[in-house]
Every structure is written in structure tokens, then in C-alpha cells.
Amino acid sequence: MILKSQVEWALHCCAILSGLPEGRYLSTKALAELHGLPKEYLSKALQSLSQAGLVDTTLGPSGGYRLAKSPGQVTFLDIVEAVEGETRTFVCNNIRTNNPCLPDDYCYSGPCAVARIMWEADEAWREKLRSVTLSDLERMLVRETPAKLWKDTFAWVLGRAG
Amino acid sequence: MILKSQVEWALHCCAILSGLPEGRYLSTKALAELHGLPKEYLSKALQSLSQAGLVDTTLGPSGGYRLAKSPGQVTFLDIVEAVEGETRTFVCNNIRTNNPCLPDDYCYSGPCAVARIMWEADEAWREKLRSVTLSDLERMLVRETPAKLWKDTFAWVLGRAG
DNA sequence: ATATTAAGGATAAATAATATCCCTATTATA
DNA sequence: TATAATAGGGATATTATTTATCCTTAATAT
Ligand code: SF4
Ligand code: SF4
Numbered sequence: 001m002i003l004k005s006q007v008e009w010a011l012h013c014c015a016i017l018s019g020l021p022e023g024r025y026l027s028t029k030a031l032a033e034l035h036g037l038p039k040e041y042l043s044k045a046l047q048s049l050s051q052a053g054l055v056d057t058t059l060g061p062s063g064g065y066r067l068a069k070s071p072g073q074v075t076f077l078d079i080v081e082a083v084e085g086e087t088r089t090f091v092c093n094n095i096r097t098n099n100p101c102l103p104d105d106y107c108y109s110g111p112c113a114v115a116r117i118m119w120e121a122d123e124a125w126r127e128k129l130r131s132v133t134l135s136d137l138e139r140m141l142v143r144e145t146p147a148k149l150w151k152d153t154f155a156w157v158l159g160r161a162g
Numbered sequence: 163m164i165l166k167s168q169v170e171w172a173l174h175c176c177a178i179l180s181g182l183p184e185g186r187y188l189s190t191k192a193l194a195e196l197h198g199l200p201k202e203y204l205s206k207a208l209q210s211l212s213q214a215g216l217v218d219t220t221l222g223p224s225g226g227y228r229l230a231k232s233p234g235q236v237t238f239l240d241i242v243e244a245v246e247g248e249t250r251t252f253v254c255n256n257i258r259t260n261n262p263c264l265p266d267d268y269c270y271s272g273p274c275a276v277a278r279i280m281w282e283a284d285e286a287w288r289e290k291l292r293s294v295t296l297s298d299l300e301r302m303l304v305r306e307t308p309a310k311l312w313k314d315t316f317a318w319v320l321g322r323a324g
Numbered sequence: 325a326t327a328t329t330a331a332g333g334a335t336a337a338a339t340a341a342t343a344t345c346c347c348t349a350t351t352a353t354a
Numbered sequence: 355t356a357t358a359a360t361a362g363g364g365a366t367a368t369t370a371t372t373t374a375t376c377c378t379t380a381a382t383a384t
Contacts, residue, residue, distance in 0.1 A: 001246055004373085012258070058330085059380075090169070106311070118173075124290040129280075219362090
């Protein structure tokens with residue numbers, strides 16, 4: 001059970017978009033080059049972000065993506081669910097209904113304890129992701145990235161931002 | 163990102179094994195019939211439990227599986243990891259190393275903030291699963307299952323246990 | 325006009341999950 | 355002692371999902 005690599009891509013792209021000055025856009029092409037990713041496929045991840053309303057887009061030369069909200073209002077969960085979907089990791093195939101001792105007329109109401117416990121674990125995972133925003137991430141990245149590299153990277157980005 | 167259905171199977175099988183009297187074994191065949199599952203494939207899940215040391219097995223007619231520990235000592239996490247593996251849901255493809263601004267001689271030390279946050283969420287998930295044991299599950303199932311069905315099921319099970 | 329962009333449909337390739345088949349060694353029991 | 359039932363495990367097939375590419379369309383800055 002492994003998340004799509006698009007989740008990692010989307011998180012890194014959002015981290016870059018967070019640092020973009022007001023009103024500027026960054027294209028798929030630039031984001032793909034910066035991260036060494038296949039442009040067309042990265043595009044699908046960015047489209048997911050767009051459909052989820054996390055980014056704004058504009059067309060034409062100098063077009064691309066920018067955050068639709070302030071970094072403090074976008075959580076990891078928003079991004080992960082936009083790309084990965086909102087399905088729970090534990091899906092219930094109702095195998096208890098195959099029990100040969102089950103009366104024909106009996107009908108279970110609601111999920112059993114197994115499902116409820118697994119879903120609580122999923123919720124703990126989501127709760128953690130909900131508690132971290134892009135501005136938290138930016139703060140951490142600034143602290144752990146060498147100052148020169150951070151500066152060079154955003155100079156590179158601004159050179160390509162529309 | 164969805165767990166293998168074998169996880170659900172293993173949890174339900176362990177719930178049944180929890181209720182088995184001391185020293186009795188239950189075969190793959192019986193567990194497969196009880197849950198309406200493909201016997202050969204369920205067998206793989208049970209082998210995973212066996213390799214993880216969660217169940218004991220014995221061969222021959224009247225052979226099968228029993229818990230290797232008391233129900234209070236087996237957690238959901240033990241079972242989930244036995245079947246699903248211990249890999250984290252977020253895997254790191256080190257895409258930051260593709261940054262064109264990165265000096266050739268630079269070498270990142272340790273995972274970045276993105277990875278650490280995602281792994282903390284994974285850990286919250288595991289922590290929840292670690293906090294629930296098979297005896298907790300049994301208590302919940304007894305409470306929510308009609309008494310007659312529970313009794314009939316274990317009568318059926320004991321009729322097939324070696 | 326032209327070049328560049330996001331969006332999205334179609335499709336292919338690679339990987340992982342699901343499932344079946346078959347053989348071996350072990351063991352209870354008839 | 356012979357027989358039937360069992361777990362373990364290797365090989366392989368089937369199906370679903372993930373990853374990736376290609377191409378068309380409509381919008382837009384220059
Ligand atoms: S987890 Fe519970 S609800 Fe889901 S199939 Fe198993 S028994 Fe039914
Ligand atoms: S998550 Fe962090 S450590 Fe993992 S690849 Fe992306 S940048 Fe590197």
C-alpha cells in the first residue's frame with residue numbers, strides 16, 4: 001500500500017508555488033524541469049490540484065499555475081486527497097455476510113468493529129495531514145535548505161515564472 | 163492507496179482464532195468456508211501470519227492454525243504488517259536531487275520536511291493500530307453480534323476444529 | 325498571426341494485486 | 355502400515371492500478 005508518486009510531486013510543486021510572488025504563474029514545463037519529472041504526467045497531478053480548487057491556472061505564454069489560497073490555508077491533506085482521492089485505505093468487502101450460520105433473513109446494520117477500527121486509524125492519518133499547512137512546510141524547508149541553494153532555486157523559478 | 167483485501171481476511175480469521183479453546187486448531191479450509199474466500203489464496207495470508215510468528219500451525223488431519231500468543235498480546239498492527247508488509251505509505255524518490263540549481267558536489271543529508279511530515283502521519287496510523295488488540299476486538303464483536311449468531315458460529319467452528 | 329499554455333481523451337507499458345494449480349513433507353487415524 | 359488431510363511454498367495466470375506518452379482543442383500573451 002504505497003501512495004502514488006504524484007503525491008510527492010504535487011507536494012513539492014505546491015512548496016514552490018507557495019514561494020511565488022503574488023500574481024505570478026509557473027508552468028508545468030518549469031515545474032517538470034525543476035524536479036526532473038515527465039512533463040505530461042506531472043500535468044495530470046497539477047490538473048488534479050486544479051480540479052480540487054487548490055490552484056488557479058491561466059493559459060498562453062506566461063501562463064501556468066499559482067496557489068488559489070494563501071499557504072496557511074492549504075493543508076497536506078488537501079493536496080494528498082486531491083491527487084490520491086478520498087477513498088479510505090481499508091475497504092470492506094462484507095465477508096461476514098458469507099457466514100454459513102447467518103439466517104437468510106438477517107441483515108447487518110452498519111460496519112463491524114474491524115472496519116471501524118481500521119477507519120479510525122485512517123482518520124488519525126488524515127488528522128495529522130490536516131494539521132500541517134504549506135506555510136508550515138515552507139518554514140521547515142527554509143530552515144533545512146542551504147540559504148544559497150534556496151535563493152538560487154527561486155531565482156531560477158522567477159526567471160521562468162509568467 | 164488501498165490495503166490488500168488479505169488484511170481484512172487476516173483480521174477476521176484472527177478474530178475467530180481468538181475464540182478458539184486452548185490447544186485447538188482450525189484449518190484453512192474451515193476459515194475459507196466460514197468467510198466465503200478462495201482457499202488457496204487465503205492460505206497465503208495465513209502463511210504470512212505464520213511467518214510473522216502470530217500463529218502456530220500443525221500438519222495432518224485435524225491440523226490448522228491457532229494463535230501463538232494470547233489475544234491481548236496481538237495488536238491490529240501486528241496483523242496488518244504481517245500481511246501488508248512494513249513499508250511506509252510515502253516513499254521518497256529524492257526528486258530534490260534533480261534541481262538544476264544544485265551544486266554538483268552537494269549532498270543532501272537525511273530526508274526533507276515533506277518526507278518527515280508524511281512519515282509522521284504514517285506513524286499516527288500505526289500508533290492507532292498498535293493500540294488495539296484482538297481481545298479488544300473480541301469484546302466489541304461480542305457486544306455487536308446477535309448472541310445466537312455468535313453461538314452458532316462458534317458451534318460451527320468447533321465442529322471443524324482439530 | 326504565432327507561439328505557448330492548460331485541459332483532457334486515448335492508449336500503451338510497467339507494476340502490483342488477486343487467484344489458481346501443483347508438488348512436498350508432516351501427521352492423525354483407520 | 356497405508357491413507358487421507360494438512361501447511362508450506364513454487365510457478366504461473368489473470369486482473370487492476372499506476373505510470374507514461376501522444377495528440378487534439380481552446381485560450382491567451384506578445
Ligand atoms: S470488516 Fe466488518 S463490515 Fe467490513 S466486511 Fe469485514 S465484517 Fe463486514
Ligand atoms: S520528499 Fe523530501 S526527501 Fe523525499 S524526495 Fe522529496 S525532497 Fe527528497
